[in-house]
Amino acid sequence: MIKFMPLILAVGYAILMLRFSMWRTKRMLDAQSKPLTDPSITRLADQMAAAMDLPEIKVHVFEVEPVNGLAAPDGRIFLTRGF
Numbered sequence: 001m002i003k004f005m006p007l008i009l010a011v012g013y014a015i016l017m018l019r020f021s022m023w024r025t026k027r028m029l030d031a032q033s034k035p036l037t038d039p040s041i042t043r044l045a046d047q048m049a050a051a052m053d054l055p056e057i058k059v060h061v062f063e064v065e066p067v068n069g070l071a072a073p074d075g076r077i078f079l080t081r082g083f
Contacts, residue, residue, distance in 0.1 A: 022073055029072055033060040036079065045077070
């Protein structure tokens with residue numbers, strides 16, 4: 001058991017850092033974004049949700065200048081202001 005301790009500690013540290021990173025990313029995205037209200041994109045998101053048998057897909061606008069889009073681990077979609 002003692003020879004596996006460094007491996008167990010490394011895996012535990014990696015899991016801890018992953019959880020912390022996810023928490024920090026979620027907090028940052030919530031603070032710097034707002035729900036998207038554009039009817040054409042909302043309609044497309046509703047069609048995509050219906051195709052996947054989901055009640056809705058939440059799309060938010062992330063208030064940064066670069067052109068990018070990302071999906072959060074909890075299923076939300078973020079489009080940057082650059083779009």
